[in-house]
Amino acid sequence: METQRVKEDRKREWWNSFSVKILGMVLSGILLIAITVSCMVLGMSKNVFTETYGRSQEKVFLQVEEEWNAFHENLQNITNAIDSSWAFRLYLTEGDRFDNVRTFQNIYQMEKDLEQSKASDLERLNILVMGIGGKHYLSRTETITATDQEIWNSRPVLLAVQEPEVLHYTYSHGAYTATGRDTDVIIVSKALYYHESKEIYGVVLITLTMDELKRYYDYFITDNTNMYLVDEENRIICSGDASKIGTIADSAWYIRAGETDRELFRMRENGVSLTVMQRELQYLGCRLYGVIDNDMALGRLYNMPLLILLCAALGAMILLLCLIYTRKTLRPLSELVQRMGRLRQGDFDQYMPVEGTTEVQELASTYNYMLDDLQSYINELLETQKARRRSEIKALQMQINPHYIYNTLASIKWLVYQNDRDRTVQTIDAFISLLRNTISNTDEFITIDQEVQNLENYILINHTRYGDAVQVEFYVSQNCRDCLLPKMILQPFVENAFFHAFPSGRSGSIEIYMKQREGELEIRIVDDGIGMEQNRVEEAVKQAGNREHFSGIGIHNVQERLELLYGKQYGVSINSSPKEGTEVLIRLPANHKEEGEDHEE
Amino acid sequence: MKNSKNRFSRKIAAVFLAGLLLTGTGCGRQTVTGSENYQENEIIIWTWDETFNVKAAKMAAEIYEEEHPEVSIQVITKEREEIQTDVKNLLSAELYDNLPDIIMLEDYDVQEMLAQFDDEFVDLTDRLNYDKFVDYKRKLCSRGGRMYGIPFDSGTAALFYRIDLLEQAGYTEADMQDLTWERYVEIGEDVYRKTGIPMLTLDPTDFPLVRVIMQSCGSWYVREDGVTVDIADNEALYQAMEIYRQLLESNVGRSVNGWNEFISAFQQGEVASVISGGWIISSIKARPEQKGLWRIAPIPVVTENDNAVAASNVGGSGWYVLKNSAHSEAAAQFAVSMFGENDALLDQLINRIGIVPAVKEPSVLTNYDTPDPFFGGQQVTRLLTGLETRIPVVNYGSKTYEIEDILETEFQNVLVDDDLETCLHRVQEKAEAVARE
CATH class of the missing domain: 3.40.190.10 (Periplasmic binding protein-like II)
Structure with a gap:
């Protein structure tokens, strides 16, 4: 439960963070711009492309139209040449009347006449000329496979006879000669007739295979562009799409083209955008159509996967740059957040380096100023508090418990009653010295020697009052005799040992060791009394406050006092074990009394 | 502020750059014209x-x-x-x-x-x-x-003839062996007189007969090297043209135009013989009703030429x-x-x-000696392959039809002014121009 909530919190925090928000905005911005710009550009260029592509294809289409017309003209030339050639006319009508040599010459003349009329690219045309009397002329080295009857009854010939003035273009599967027997062909037919009487004496049949025709339109044909030549009966007689040849045109674009007289229009058929061009080829008696599949042409134009990939790559690049940049900008801010956290825990040393953008620099320096102010206020406050406490303790230090005075005086009175003059004087001297050192000497610090003297006086009085079952020994090393220590800090421990370590008149000894080591003053107060459990030491220290003391200082505030004076690293530690005794260790910095300075009155 | 502005403008630049790249790639692509390919394999x-x-x-x-x-x-x-x-x-x-x-x-x-x-x-x-x-x-x-x-x-050349038509004029198979051209013309004139049927077809736009005669004499439009034009002084060509003219003028050779008429003439019995390559057999046989009516003989030889043999190629x-x-x-x-x-x-x-x-070694083939009933039981393959080995080797060069075109044109003049020698000189001049590499 707990961890989940933490997780959720962290998640919320992450979503809420500055960089995530910026990145989110940038990402959506990029997407928005990329999509709109792409759509716009695509849409625009699609129109422009369709327009220009259509237009350029229209030019090509016009060229196809021209080619067809030029081709027609060439064929016309050939039929005209045959028509006006006397050699042909003689051969077809009265060839048998000549002798062999004349025929030989005549045939040669026919060949020459025809040769001259052929355009250079139509040299190998399949031209069949038939006379009404059954004479044949075939321009190529092959044989006629159809019978005369079949030829005369074929559609091209019938059309030519019907309308002898013009060339007829007829689609046919299979022609009259061996080479065209099994293929799609266009047969161009023209009747030969006497111009006056209109009597027909022959017919010219030019067979064109689809392969031959290809060169007149092949350059127009692409995967997305096609050409259709449609005759008057709606039959497709020639097309780039071989499967359509010979079929009846019935697609939507064809019907639409029939309805409109526009030479170029756009339409949709089965969801495909088409540009359709149409021209009437008057000489051929056919209509020429160019159909462009715009979508396919466009598909060729745009490489969608590449486009998307490019967008994604650029987007990722921009995002990465943004990420790096915002990270860089925001790093000082997040550091500030961390430092402020530590600040709350009381560490006032969390200054910010002044760097990054202007705003962040401003923020950092303001924060630093604030930190300075805060720190000086707190220091001031601490100082005041310390001073107050010090004066309090000083006051306590200088107090002597009145009970102690009564009791001591009562003991002295008892000595006087016993007439023990020496001890009386001794005790009164000790008491006087103690009082003077405590009350009259206003110095806070005294030397070890003085403190030892005070303790000896105090012990003497104690011995007077309670008997000398407890002996106290001092072991003071020479190098620390002139060390300074706060007044009255050892007395409470000695007092404590006297009264608690040796209950009900038990005898024993207290040993006090003082020495200086590595700049520290180490004082040990060791008794061989009853001791206690280590875990009860704390409690015992607290209880010690309730009892009658010599002065306002008890073991409970010695620690506080030392801390106030020297800092946390110094202080008191107590080790005790039952039936073995207690050892008190006091550690202070070793400050020697300076020469000439006198703490005594 | 400056920073954020900077970033924004950078972003815009990036988007435009992207746009540019996109349109750039669009323009770079080319549509590929699909050419009509035949099926795999x-x-x-x-x-x-x-x-x-x-x-x-x-x-x-x-x-x-x-x-x-x-x-x-x-x-x-x-x-x-x-x-x-x-x-x-x-x-x-x-x-x-x-x-x-x-x-x-x-x-x-x-x-x-x-x-x-x-x-x-x-x-x-x-x-x-x-x-x-x-x-x-x-x-x-x-x-x-x-x-x-x-x-x-x-393409071994041979004389294919209609025995039935020749028999009508009184000739037998034996008469058609070891012919000379004089004899062939003679027989032809006789056949034409008696039956009205010429012996063979002549196409003014194609002179295979000239080539057959020339090669039978070991000669061609060009010399051995295949380049040097050999017409004016070519004895064999002169003789071939002379024979050609004779055939034409004596009605032994019937004028026809083109391949179609050449084929249909013998298929329809309009001529009594064909002098052509062995490949013509398939066209002859295309008329099954003429089975048994055809015979094969070696071609006639040119008597005046010492090199002449009764074998050629076309x-x-x-x-x-x-x-x-x-x-x-x-x-x-x-x-x-x-x-x-x-x-x-x-x-x-x-x-x-x-x-x-x-x-x-055609004899290893099983059908080598098979008698062909279409040709009255003659061993056609054996006969023709027998001729094959005797065909004089000539170098055709690479201008045969170009030179022949000139010859055809000039021959028309021969028919008018009757001077074959001048004609061949003119052909020589023109052919040299054509043959020059």
Whole structure:
């Protein structure tokens, strides 16, 4: 439960963070711009492309139209040449009347006449000329496979006879000669007739295979562009799409083209955008159509996967740059957040380096100023508090418990009653010295020697009052005799040992060791009394406050006092074990009394 | 503020850059025009003559397809000149997509094609044992010591005649043996007088007869080197033209126009004989009702010429594989295994189309001595291959038809002013211009 909530919190925090928000905005911005710009550009260029592509294809289409017309003209030339050639006319009508040599010459003349009329690219045309009397002329080295009857009854010939003035273009599967027997062909037919009487004496049949025709339109044909030549009966007689040849045109674009007289229009058929061009080829008696599949042409134009990939790559690049940049900008801010956290825990040393953008620099320096102010206020406050406490303790230090005075005086009175003059004087001297050192000497610090003297006086009085079952020994090393220590800090421990370590008149000894080591003053107060459990030491220290003391200082505030004076690293530690005794260790910095300075009155 | 502005402008720049790149890539692409390709593994063969070459190719295709189901073979009938011009056009334009894989070339055209497109044909030297073919055919398809193409039919010339028509005029089979041209004309005049039927056809636009006579005398339009024009002083040509004129003027040779009439004339009994290559047998046999009416004899010889023999060649052909076609390698394998090494097929072809094999040892073929009832039981193949070895070898050069065109034109003048010698001199001049490389 707990961890989940933490997780959720962290998640919320992450979503809420500055960089995530910026990145989110940038990402959506990029997407928005990329999509709109792409759509716009695509849409625009699609129109422009369709327009220009259509237009350029229209030019090509016009060229196809021209080619067809030029081709027609060439064929016309050939039929005209045959028509006006006397050699042909003689051969077809009265060839048998000549002798062999004349025929030989005549045939040669026919060949020459025809040769001259052929355009250079139509040299190998399949031209069949038939006379009404059954004479044949075939321009190529092959044989006629159809019978005369079949030829005369074929559609091209019938059309030519019907309308002898013009060339007829007829689609046919299979022609009259061996080479065209099994293929799609266009047969161009023209009747030969006497111009006056209109009597027909022959017919010219030019067979064109689809392969031959290809060169007149092949350059127009692409995967997305096609050409259709449609005759008057709606039959497709020639097309780039071989499967359509010979079929009846019935697609939507064809019907639409029939309805409109526009030479170029756009339409949709089965969801495909088409540009359709149409021209009437008057000489051929056919209509020429160019159909462009715009979508396919466009598909060729745009490489969608590449486009998307490019967008994604650029987007990722921009995002990465943004990420790096915002990270860089925001790093000082997040550091500030961390430092402020530590600040709350009381560490006032969390200054910010002044760097990054202007705003962040401003923020950092303001924060630093604030930190300075805060720190000086707190220091001031601490100082005041310390001073107050010090004066309090000083006051306590200088107090002597009145009970102690009564009791001591009562003991002295008892000595006087016993007439023990020496001890009386001794005790009164000790008491006087103690009082003077405590009350009259206003110095806070005294030397070890003085403190030892005070303790000896105090012990003497104690011995007077309670008997000398407890002996106290001092072991003071020479190098620390002139060390300074706060007044009255050892007395409470000695007092404590006297009264608690040796209950009900038990005898024993207290040993006090003082020495200086590595700049520290180490004082040990060791008794061989009853001791206690280590875990009860704390409690015992607290209880010690309730009892009658010599002065306002008890073991409970010695620690506080030392801390106030020297800092946390110094202080008191107590080790005790039952039936073995207690050892008190006091550690202070070793400050020697300076020469000439006198703490005594 | 400055920073954020900066970032925004950078972003805009990036988006525009992206846009630019996109339109840039759009413009760079080209639409590819799909050219019409033939089916995968489909070998395309262009050849002519439906009764002969086309039939042979289709037979070979059938056998090969059965053995190699992954290969399909399409035989397309085209006109001889058309094949040559189309292939020339495609090769010079390097439109290899539309090339056929195998083409047939007539022997006269081979050298011209090989010279003009020296790196377009598959070199078959090491794939085929050329020793089996007769020398003159082997020579025809070689260039620079390398062999291209596979010799097909030999084109051995012979006299094919209608025994029934000749018998009507009183001639027998024996009369048609060991003929001289004088005798042939004589018989022809007699036949025409008696039956009204001429002996053979003459086409003013094609002189195969001239070529037959010339080669029978070991001579050609060009000399041995294939380049030097040899017309004005060519005795054999002069004699051939003289014979030609005689045939024409005496009505022994009937004027016809074009291939179609040439074929239909003998098919319909309008002439009593044909002097042509062995390949004509298939066209003769196309009329089954004339079975038994035909006979074969060696061609007449030119008496005045010492080199003359009764054997010649006309219009044989061979198969050539195009190097840069779509399935060149498959086609080469097909051609070699069928037309190069397959004796069984050759055997069948003798039977079916009457091919005169261009091999040195035709006697190994089963159908070699088979009597042909169509020709009154004559052993046609044996007879023709017998003639084959006697054919004088000539170098056709590469300008045969160009020179012949000139000859045809000038011959028209001979018919008017009657001077053959001047005519041949004029032809010599013009032909030299044409033949100069």
